[in-house]
Amino acid sequence: MPDILVQYEAEIWVSIGETFIMVGASIVAAILLGLPVGTLMFLCRKGQILENRLVFTILNLLVNIIRSFPFLLLVVFLIPFTRLIIGTAIGTAAAIVPLSIIAIAHYSRLVEQSLLDVPKGVMEAAISMGASVKEIVFKFLYVETRSGLVLGLTTSIISFISYSTIMGVVGGGGIGDFAIRYGYQQFKTDLMIYMIIIMIILVQLIQFTGTTIARIIDKR
Amino acid sequence: MIKLDNVSKSFSQFNVIKSVSLTIDKGEVHGIIGASGAGKSTLLRLVNLLEIPDEGEVEVNGQKLTNLNNKELRQARKSIGMIFQHFNLVANKTVYENVAVSLELANYPKKERRNRVIECLQFVGLENLVEQYPAQLSGGQKQRVAIARALANNPQVLLCDEPTSSLDPNISAEILGVLENINKVLGVTIVIVSHEMEVIKSICNRVTVMADGEIYDTVLTNPIGIQHIDKSPSYFVEQLAKVGEMDDA
Numbered sequence: 153m154p155d156i157l158v159q160y161e162a163e164i165w166v167s168i169g170e171t172f173i174m175v176g177a178s179i180v181a182a183i184l185l186g187l188p189v190g191t192l193m194f195l196c197r198k199g200q201i202l203e204n205r206l207v208f209t210i211l212n213l214l215v216n217i218i219r220s221f222p223f224l225l226l227v228v229f230l231i232p233f234t235r236l237i238i239g240t241a242i243g244t245a246a247a248i249v250p251l252s253i254i255a256i257a258h259y260s261r262l263v264e265q266s267l268l269d270v271p272k273g274v275m276e277a278a279i280s281m282g283a284s285v286k287e288i289v290f291k292f293l294y295v296e297t298r299s300g301l302v303l304g305l306t307t308s309i310i311s312f313i314s315y316s317t318i319m320g321v322v323g324g325g326g327i328g329d330f331a332i333r334y335g336y337q338q339f340k341t342d343l344m345i346y347m348i349i350i351m352i353i354l355v356q357l358i359q360f361t362g363t364t365i366a367r368i369i370d371k372r
Numbered sequence: 373m374i375k376l377d378n379v380s381k382s383f384s385q386f387n388v389i390k391s392v393s394l395t396i397d398k399g400e401v402h403g404i405i406g407a408s409g410a411g412k413s414t415l416l417r418l419v420n421l422l423e424i425p426d427e428g429e430v431e432v433n434g435q436k437l438t439n440l441n442n443k444e445l446r447q448a449r450k451s452i453g454m455i456f457q458h459f460n461l462v463a464n465k466t467v468y469e470n471v472a473v474s475l476e477l478a479n480y481p482k483k484e485r486r487n488r489v490i491e492c493l494q495f496v497g498l499e500n501l502v503e504q505y506p507a508q509l510s511g512g513q514k515q516r517v518a519i520a521r522a523l524a525n526n527p528q529v530l531l532c533d534e535p536t537s538s539l540d541p542n543i544s545a546e547i548l549g550v551l552e553n554i555n556k557v558l559g560v561t562i563v564i565v566s567h568e569m570e571v572i573k574s575i576c577n578r579v580t581v582m583a584d585g586e587i588y589d590t591v592l593t594n595p596i597g598i599q600h601i602d603k604s605p606s607y608f609v610e611q612l613a614k615v616g617e618m619d620d621a
Contacts, residue, residue, distance in 0.1 A: 273460035280420055280531075281474050281521075282449035291473055295464050371505040372463040 156343050163330060168350070170244050170325035171316055174251055178312040181252035182259035182305065189215075189256060190263025191289060201275070201285060211260075218257035223315050226250055227322060234322075247316075247324025254315055259308045266300030267293055299370035306362025310355050317351075327351060373398040373561045374529060379418055379428030381411075388414045390585040391428065396578075398528075401555050401562045403572035403593075406582030415582065416531055416565045420452045421445060433528050450478045453522030453560075457534035459514040461506045467493065467517050468502040474524045492520040496550055512543035519550055523558070530554060532564040536571055544568075548575050 157164065189211060195201055196208040221229065227250045231241040234249040270293055278292045294301065317328020327347055335344025374396040381389040388411045396402045406412045417423040418430060421437050430437045435448055461470050471489045480488060493499045496516035506514055515535060522530055532551065536544035552575050554560050566572055572579050573593060581589040 271458075271460070273456055273458050274462060276422060277454070277456065277460035277518075277521075280422060280449060280452070280454040281477050282446040283477050284446060287477055291476065292462060296462055298464060370464070372507060 154342070154346070156340065157346055160334065160343065163334070164327075164347075164350075167325055167327050167330035170329075171313065171327045173244055174247055174316040174319060174324060174326055175309065175312045177248040178251045178255035178316070179305070179309060182255040182308055182312075185252075186256040186259030186308075187263055187301075190260035191267065191293070193260060193264045194267040194293075195285070195289075201279070201288065215257045215261055218253060219261070223250075223254060224318055224321065226254060227318065231322070242323040244319075244324050244326075247319040247322055247326075251312065251315055251319065255308065255312055258311055259305065262304030262308060263301060266297045266304055269300060270296045296372075299366040299372075302362055302366040302369065306359060306366070309358050309362075313351065313355065313358075373400070373433065374419055374563065375429075375431040376415070376418065377429040377431070379425040379430060381414055381418060381423055381425050388585050389418065389425070392585075392587055393428075394580060394587065396561065396563060398561055399555070399559055400578060401552070401564065401576050403576035403579040404563065404565045404582060405567065405569070405572050405579055406588075408567065410582040411585040412565045412567075412582045413533055415580075416533055416563060419529075419531055419563065420449055420454060422454075450525050451527050452529045452531065453525070453527035454531040455515065455518045455522050455533070455535050457537045459506070459511075459518045461514055461517055461521075463506050465505075466502065467498060467504050467506070467509070470506070470517055471521045471524055474521050478525045480525070488524060489520075492524050493517075495523065495553075496520045510543070511539050512546060515539065515547050516550065519547075519554070523554065523560075526558075527560060529561045529563070532562065534565055534567070537566065537568065541570075544571065545574075551575060 192202075193208060193211045193215070196204040196211070198205070198208075218226065227247075230250045230253065234241045234246050238246045238249060240246050274292055274296055275288065278288045283291065316324070316326050317331075319326055320329030320332060327350060331344045331347035334340055335342075335347055374394075376392060376394045378391045378393055379389060380387065380391050392411075392415060394415075404412045404415055414423055418425055419432060421430060425438065428438075432448065432452060437445060437448055440448060462473070465473065468489055471492055472485055475485050475488060490499055490502070493502060496519050498513060498516050498520065501509065501513065506517070509517070530551070535551070536547050539547060548571060551562055551564070555562050555575075562575075564571065564576065576593055579591045579593055580587055581591065
């Protein structure tokens with residue numbers, strides 16, 4: 153192993169750990185909140201079973217607004233909110249707040265778009281069999297679109313990694329922050345490149361896993 | 373069995389169904405025929421309230437569907453089976469799962485589900501394909517799965533929306549044979565929408581001819597020939613009569 157990696161081994165492991173915490177929390181937020189928000193957005197669209205212009209317009213607008221922010225500005229903008237719920241705006245835990253918010257907005261949009269691919273006839277068959285909204289969602293929509301949901305989540309996770317590199321500005325740490333502070337600002341270009349390589353490997357692994365799972369579960 | 377009473381339906385100012393009344397008796401195989409845009413599919417979809425009528429009442433099995441709340445309507449739909457032109461199977465569910473889901477929705481006892489699914493698949497002749505996915509099946513097989521799914525909860529009524537329109541003529545005849553069996557063996561009332569004269573002629577007892585959102589004519593078809601109830605000229609009635617004459621000759 154190159155000397156420089158040996159020299160900074162402890163710090164590198166800590167920063168990888170921070171990245172995992174931040175990205176992990178984003179994934180949890182995406183699944184627990186992004187998935188339902190995206191589903192609700194889809195169901196409230198014109199012609200869908202919960203058609204509701206007001207709810208759709210509000211959700212659609214919120215998701216667009218959050219995604220319009222340059223992420224660095226969103227982090228700064230949310231500092232008062234973060235302080236309100238975490239008690240501080242600095243550190244890895246605090247970094248989770250803006251990351252979760254962008255994660256929800258990002259994934260909910262991909263969920264909504266995946267659901268649009270479900271043939272209208274499948275929805276009609278479900279309705280004609282007397283399925284409730286909950287049954288339509290879990291027994292039909294999510295089953296039919298599961299590979300799209302996995303691919304969307306894969307794309308989202310890779311974006312979350314990218315977003316997490318910015319969290320250094322609020323002391324969130326992570327691989328990206330380490331690469332900038334040690335590699336770039338201390339002129340250790342080789343260290344920076346090694347960090348980029350770690351990121352590349354991470355992204356490749358995630359994409360490969362996501363694509364493989366999506367292919368296996370897609371029977372269409 | 374099915375009673376539509378002065379039902380009307382419009383889509384953005386366009387009157388698709390204009391105050392139509394129609395009664396279909398228990399055990400009947402009733403055809404609805406007409407040109408594209410005549411409103412025949414909409415009329416069928418009004419029966420299980422896939423389309424909610426703007427006016428009028430819909431009664432199935434002695435139950436006024438138009439008076440039910442959401443929950444009661446969902447319950448009522450479980451005894452009205454429906455099949456479609458494009459089958460509408462869940463592509464990510466196996467043949468078995470596609471049929472089983474209809475039992476799940478109806479809270480069919482868990483232990484007996486497997487037997488019931490196999491029983492339904494046997495009825496349509498697909499008991500050997502339980503673990504296949506729809507993508508691995510032919511069009512005719514997919515429609516058989518859809519029929520098994522529609523039958524699983526022992527419906528009183530089976531609604532068929534262009535059931536053979538995307539199938540080859542010989543496969544189409546097989547599917548019609550299955551439907552005929554369902555009517556004869558299980559006593560299910562069947563309503564078939566089609567634009568194909570052959571389909572209607574081969575299995576229907578009575579035919580409603582639709583034109584421009586209204587009922588143009590109701591025709592009895594029987595082995596002797598074709599008998600008009602309401603004599604008014606229409607392309608489809610003439611066609612039906614011709615098919616009848618050809619049979620007589």
